[in-house]
Amino acid sequence: MVYEICEIFYSIQGEGINQGKPFVFVRFSGCNLRCSWCDTKYAWRKGEKMDVEEIIRRVKGFGCRDVLLTGGEPFLQDITFLVESLREENMRVSVETNGTIWRDIKFDWITVSPKPAGKRYHEMGYDLRFRDIADEFKYVITSQQDFNFIDRNIKCPVILQPVDNNIEIGRKIVDFIKKEKRENFYLKFQIHKFLGIK
Numbered sequence: 001m002v003y004e005i006c007e008i009f010y011s012i013q014g015e016g017i018n019q020g021k022p023f024v025f026v027r028f029s030g031c032n033l034r035c036s037w038c039d040t041k042y043a044w045r046k047g048e049k050m051d052v053e054e055i056i057r058r059v060k061g062f063g064c065r066d067v068l069l070t071g072g073e074p075f076l077q078d079i080t081f082l083v084e085s086l087r088e089e090n091m092r093v094s095v096e097t098n099g100t101i102w103r104d105i106k107f108d109w110i111t112v113s114p115k116p117a118g119k120r121y122h123e124m125g126y127d128l129r130f131r132d133i134a135d136e137f138k139y140v141i142t143s144q145q146d147f148n149f150i151d152r153n154i155k156c157p158v159i160l161q162p163v164d165n166n167i168e169i170g171r172k173i174v175d176f177i178k179k180e181k182r183e184n185f186y187l188k189f190q191i192h193k194f195l196g197i198k
């Protein structure tokens with residue numbers, strides 16, 4: 001099985017509940033949404049073709065058991081075999097998806113990051129089957145209007161992330177969280193950007 005890969009690198013998770021934890025990131029090429037404010041537009045381009053053996057070799061070279069499959073949008077490619085192969089190597093496999101494409105794959109951690117552009121596919125911007133299996137949802141907030149897009153029926157942690165670590169939007173998120181009074185809503189900035197690392 002061959003995949004189109006944008007990059008593979010080792011760093012800390014800069015976002016979400018697992019913020020600060022080391023991961024090997026496998027970034028897939030291609031995205032079906034292409035948001036104007038995306039901070040990984042370079043992943044939209046065609047990537048390097050890699051077979052499963054090469055991906056696993058590179059991942060294992062970092063000596064870290066936690067692997068995050070991200071993009072772009074990883075579910076544009078059928079990653080079932082890769083996930084199974086990584087798990088056979090005793091890796092803990094996480095994924096971040098925009099939620100527009102459903103794949104019934106067992107992960108150790110699932111982050112769903114719905115985008116308004118996803119409403120072309122689903123009313124809430126994501127396939128509702130993810131609501132029952134996701135470990136966290138992450139909404140990138142670009143303006144006041146984005147607060148209306150947040151699904152209030154999600155029970156797992158909901159991360160509200162200001163676009164580009166914008167402080168003014170961060171303050172709006174604080175006001176929103178205080179008003180909503182929901183125990184599962186969190187404000188989180190992208191710490192890797194503050195630190196100037198990948």
